[in-house]
Amino acid sequence: MVVEFIAQQLGLASSLFEEYRWGVDERNFTYHRKQIREFYGFRELTAKDNELLTEWSHGQVQFTHDIDYLKNQACSLFRKWEVEPPSIPF
Known part of the structure; x- marks a missing residue:
């Protein structure tokens, strides 16, 4: 659905995404x-x-073990730092 929407905005065929x-x-x-x-x-x-992320995560784990919460918070840090998040699941 997202691919079709963006393709439509760009005036392109959504099938190009597969290529x-x-x-x-x-x-x-x-x-x-x-x-x-x-x-x-x-x-x-x-x-x-x-290194900063590792330090941050060590401080967070003592308060919660909720992996989804920690991932979301890490993504917020990446946005704050204006850093591209890792492309692999972390």
Whole structure:
């Protein structure tokens, strides 16, 4: 449904979505992610960000073990830090 909506806005066939090469090693995919980050003012996750997230999570786990809550809070941190969240489930 989302794909069809966006395709309609762009005046494209939604079937093009299936043709897009989603692999991380694909140059277009990497280039498009970079363009999106730049447009929204985000940056890639760094080792320092990972350290900060680890420190934050250690502080949070003592209060809750609700994984969904912690994931949502981590996503909020990524938005606050203007960092692209990991593309793998965390």
